[in-house]
Amino acid sequence: MAPTSKLSLGIKRASRSHAYHRRGLWAIKAKHGGAFPKAEKPAAAAEPKFYPADDVKPRAPSTRKPKQTKLRHTTSPLRRDLAWRSSSPNWSADLIEIGSSWPLQVDHHARDGADPARGTLHGEESRVSQAAQVRPAPCHRSFFSFYCSGPFKINGVPIRRVNQTYVIATSTKVDISGVDVSKYDDKYFARDKKKKVKKTEGELFDTEKEAAKSLPDFKKDDQKAVDAALIKAIESVPDLKTYLGARFSLRDGDKPHEMVF
């Protein structure tokens, strides 16, 4: 645009007719048959039935896309390889899971968290065999997690996802080429939607009626299938089975910042 006149703010460099010519309004008018095209006014909205009591701005949905979490290089199957692959690697690392932040679920997970019977200060962590790595889940949280399995027979850890922040990867490796991991993805682990059942007044306090949660059979079979291959690989290494069955804990004199995992 032409610079404004230095005389004063609002006094333009080009005069009204000069600006008209420069902007080509004559050409636009000619194109539309002599008149300047007018935008149609949108139809007036009907009077809303309900005005909210407070003038509250509607919350705009967040357009922030969280960054894809990178796989920590210490947890990658190929220790030096920073790029993770979606195909299942041929081997996996043993992981130490830090279980203290897990919610206590039904059945198997009561082993994690502080165990008051043993008097440990912080939770003992279980050692777990990592089955495969997974891409950041295409869900609203893009976290990088692993699929791992105890194996269940050895230490009670089922096939589950674990976030890499809850894990210390060790340099011990187990050959998992015999394990088929392709069918596990986020949908497999999605929670069942609870159906809301309206309780009558008498039934509100009836706790017996709450449905017992149990694992569907196909999941149990999957567990067995994965573990069969894993256990074979594990038993080929002496002491590895007892190692996976044992809990990890720190003792007096341990310096975790100096320990090599």
Added chain:
Amino acid sequence: MPFKRFVEIGRVALVNYGKDYGRLVVIVDVVDQNRALVDAPDMVRCQMNFKRLSLTDIKIDIKRVPKKSTLIKAMEEADVKGKWENSSWGKKLIVQKRRAALNDFDRFKVMLAKIKRGGAVRQELAKLKKAATA
């Protein structure tokens, strides 16, 4: 009570502070009251304060400031590495390094081995006690 390990040309010392911590070096010349010129086969010759050096029992036969190749030859003839690794000091350091590099799985195996060893010792002790009281 007299001193046995002297700062002299050819004395092998262990660096106990700084960038070269843990390295075995040979004193090749003395710069002044506090510093020595120090050399090792895989290192550029440099000066070090005596405070950074821990003298060992090992001494090699070299002239003042020998050439690198002469130094290496003299070290091999005196078998500095072998003597060091067989000395109790050297053995301790090797064990320390090994322990620091243990994997979590290795540490677990060590624990199992210690338990086993302790069990075996206790069994023998029990046998001996029984024999003594019998």
